[in-house]
Amino acid sequence: MILGLSVAAFTKLHTIISLIGIATGLVFLIALLKGRWLGGWNLWFLVFTILTSVTGFPFLLVRPTIGPPHIVGMISLVDLAIALVALYQFRRVGIWRPIYTITAVFALYLNCFVLVVQAFGAIEKTPLEPRVIRAADHKLVKELIDIDQRLNADNVTEAWHDLQQIKEQAQTMFELGLLNLDVKARVESLYWQVAERIEQIVKSMDPEEVPEDLKNLKIELADQHICNFSVFQSLLDHWALGQLFPIVPIHRLNERPQLESTLVDITCDSDGKVSKYIDLQDVRETLPLHDLRGDQPYYLGIFLTGAYQDIMGDIHNLFGRVNEVHVFLDEDEESGFYVEEEIPGQSIGEVLAMTQYDWRDLEKRMKVQIDAAIKQDQLKPSEGMRLLQDYERGLKDQTYLSLET
Numbered sequence: 001m002i003l004g005l006s007v008a009a010f011t012k013l014h015t016i017i018s019l020i021g022i023a024t025g026l027v028f029l030i031a032l033l034k035g036r037w038l039g040g041w042n043l044w045f046l047v048f049t050i051l052t053s054v055t056g057f058p059f060l061l062v063r064p065t066i067g068p069p070h071i072v073g074m075i076s077l078v079d080l081a082i083a084l085v086a087l088y089q090f091r092r093v094g095i096w097r098p099i100y101t102i103t104a105v106f107a108l109y110l111n112c113f114v115l116v117v118q119a120f121g122a123i124e125k126t127p128l129e130p131r132v133i134r135a136a137d138h139k140l141v142k143e144l145i146d147i148d149q150r151l152n153a154d155n156v157t158e159a160w161h162d163l164q165q166i167k168e169q170a171q172t173m174f175e176l177g178l179l180n181l182d183v184k185a186r187v188e189s190l191y192w193q194v195a196e197r198i199e200q201i202v203k204s205m206d207p208e209e210v211p212e213d214l215k216n217l218k219i220e221l222a223d224q225h226i227c228n229f230s231v232f233q234s235l236l237d238h239w240a241l242g243q244l245f246p247i248v249p250i251h252r253l254n255e256r257p258q259l260e261s262t263l264v265d266i267t268c269d270s271d272g273k274v275s276k277y278i279d280l281q282d283v284r285e286t287l288p289l290h291d292l293r294g295d296q297p298y299y300l301g302i303f304l305t306g307a308y309q310d311i312m313g314d315i316h317n318l319f320g321r322v323n324e325v326h327v328f329l330d331e332d333e334e335s336g337f338y339v340e341e342e343i344p345g346q347s348i349g350e351v352l353a354m355t356q357y358d359w360r361d362l363e364k365r366m367k368v369q370i371d372a373a374i375k376q377d378q379l380k381p382s383e384g385m386r387l388l389q390d391y392e393r394g395l396k397d398q399t400y401l402s403l404e405t
């Protein structure tokens with residue numbers, strides 16, 4: 001809401017004010033070029049042009065980020081202030097006549113400019129799906145919106161079953177070519193939206209009254225944290241035998257985790273994930289974790305693994321040994337421990353050498369290809385050298401992602 005109006009209604013009002021400002025400004029400007037002074041049109045032009053800039057700032061209530069439209073609005077208001085001084089204080093006498101003409105024309109130009117920018121920014125779709133059924137909506141979409149509108153604590157189980165059925169039906173129709181991709185995407189979006197509402201209702205219910213079909217809903221809606229490791233390389237026993245390992249964040253310990261999440265790795269395998277976690281008295285399906293904050297690193301400790309897991313992994317997916325640090329407890333140390341040794345993980349070149357690809361030979365072959373491309377004018381010499389340097393640097397990098405912090 002903006003000043004008691006919906007965002008759409010306020011945007012429409014703002015656009016109408018802008019159009020009136022532009023229209024009256026054009027009439028005034030054309031008359032001015034013909035040597036005529038239209039005082040009434042000029043007044044309305046100034047009023048609606050000022051309103052155009054002023055009504056642009058309440059959009060900060062919806063998205064509190066100053067962007068180009070707001071900057072242009074500030075410039076426009078400063079320009080209009082000069083125009084008002086020239087018109088009403090100095091009566092356009094002497095030098096103030098061309099000053100007023102220039103500032104008025106510039107304000108009209110900025111008004112048009114703001115309109116174009118705001119047209120792209122104001123008609124932005126909200127992340128939430130609308131509740132209103134559109135005429136062009138597919139039958140499955142209408143059914144999902146209907147489920148959403150009728151959802152309450154009494155029919156939550158029925159709603160969940162209907163939701164599952166529609167999702168499966170959409171998938172089948174999509175695979176058979178009977179459902180367009182845009183409709184499939186809309187069905188998926190609405191599915192998760194309604195599922196989250198169902199989960200909120202389930203949260204408010206007595207645990208003993210929760211229907212059996214909905215007890216695992218929390219797990220299905222759990223987030224996923226993508227971790228820079230390979231389950232098959234470093235936690236093979238979890239994948240093969242279901243072995244449980246203690247997993248906890250190793251920083252932000254003074255913050256209560258707000259998310260229920262699961263861990264997935266960076267391999268290409270669908271089962272490259274940690275699906276069971278240690279609880280105080282039982283095994284749990286999710287892990288309490290913090291939200292990720294932009295580019296800030298978030299580290300998790302997976303304990304009781306040891307070299308055995310890496311040996312068993314046998315460079316699965318060509319992910320090599322991870323970095324290792326030997327830490328010893330020592331009461332004489334201020335921190336209570338010290339790092340005795342750091343052992344870097346295997347590089348891409350070292351892992352390739354284990355599969356009979358010599359990294360030196362690979363570099364030579366790449367250089368021959370780049371030299372040939374340069375001679376044929378397919379690459380500039382500077383581009384070729386940069387490509388070769390990137391290739392050589394890549395072979396020396398580790399097999400895991402190099403995340404910049």
